[in-house]
Amino acid sequence: MIKRGRCWKLGDNISTDHIISGKYKFEAINDINKMLIHLFEEVIPDFYKLVKPGDIVVAGRNFGKGSSREQAPRLLKIAGISAVIAKSFTHIFYRNSINIGLPVVIAKIIPDVTQTGDIIEINLVEGYVKNLTRYVVEFIQPYPKYIEQLIEVGGIVEYIKRYGGPPWQKDIR
């Protein structure tokens, strides 16, 4: 699984409120796509117009802190973001992303050397992140088997649709 894309660089402590403010959550009752125009609105004005499919978000420490709202990673995925790289993630955001098939990658060096607009390549199977603009490579922890399978098919719901149950029940069936 290789992801290559243009990068959006953000700092530390990007909360789920920065990604999508809680006050828009109720618009999602019928259509989550309606919230798209508010994605990162306080951080990167007009983000929804500027983002291109395949783009990658690179951030510092504690990405996704705060609320458990799953609309945050879902909107990133709908906007076309192909992966998020950060120095650390809060566990709820991390789980939510994997569950919907959005690759989340922990890297310690890449966030320090990357600028918005750089081209990033991630190899989730071999376990590395490259900043192709700045010739920096960092090795990362590849995903455990269950997680790799989930990401590959596009999330746990997709997995269940395809195989009739969650990955851990496969052995039982």
Next chain:
Amino acid sequence: MGLIDRIASQVIGRDVVAGEIAIVKVDIVYAQDGTAPLVIDVIENELNVGKLVAADRSYFFIDHLAPAPHVAAASIHKKMRSFAKKYGLKLFDAGYGISHQVVVEEGIVRPGMIVIGADSHTPTVGAIGAYATGVGSTDAAIAMAYGELWLRIPVTIKMVLTGTIPKGVYSKDIIHAIISEFKTDGMIGRAVEFHGDVLRRLSIDSRMTLTNMCTEMGAESAIVPVDEVTLKWLSEHGYTIARKIENFGEYIDTIPIDVSRLEPMIATPPDVDNVMSIGEIEGIEIDQVFIGSCTNGRLEDIEVAAKILRNRRISEGVRCIVAPASRKVYIEALRMGYIDILIEAGCIIAPPTCGPCVGAHMGLLAEGEVAVATTNRNFTGRMGHRESKVYLASPATAAASAIEGRIADPRKYLP
């Protein structure tokens, strides 16, 4: 191994190690009106399961917007009610209280259980000795539909609270001091297990404030092992231990915390780790006080506010909103006469609800306004306008501030 890995090991039936991904059968799973709509969508439109394996272990709570402040919320609530009826899960409707409070006081969560909540403050219920962690809607949907979930077992840090708690200092001040040291990402990938002499003097109410705010350090879970205080609480309520856990007590790190020299501690905006002692911040003018939430809306919180406000009045121009965390807390506070005292002092009593804590319902702040709140988050715009400010404090500090109309030291009002 810590208590959390021991609980997971017992549930799974083999020894798990921290960092490992394990499939666990969950004992309890719940969601609230902010996260339940997506749980429903995932179950009904995506998973297409006809029934929920864990229906009898699943709960819905209407607490964030309770009762509904607008039509959008009303339709969400309606959707939750009909889903709960159709799939046979228990729904606690508006008025029961905040999820984390209700699952503990109703005896739904008991010591030794594995608890999944679609809310980031689910670790609160670890105060009773359960392994509890917050998840998103898809996880909650999977857990309800299949009864199981993958969890990465966190590494446990042991925090040992020692010393004597000074006058005017409460568990809220202790946890603020801890967060100030470890910062908002200090416990990412970790769980916090509380120990130490100080715990003997902390009630279940106070312990829930500690575990509640571990979320603000990025902790995946927080837990207080069952001790005499827990056992006494359980027997008073007629509840039992779900799973007796033995042989825990190995940690990658043990951190001693001496509480003896603490003062009332305030978390200043816009982050929970910007902590100052009362002396450094006293005197800032305020517009509103909120006493409530899953952090500090319990009986002992309302009690201390009532003690401070007895025969006093809140400052002219300040609104002081008090929302008991649950109906049970409300009834107890009424019986004890605390509610009378608070109303006479000029407080507004709100129904049991999250409302003001999350800026979703009642008591919102206008541009430039400042609040003292007993909640757990002071992020930009949390309680209203993005140019408003929230200072987090103990209920005692909040009550003293309501009297003076500015951030005030509670110690001068305590007997």
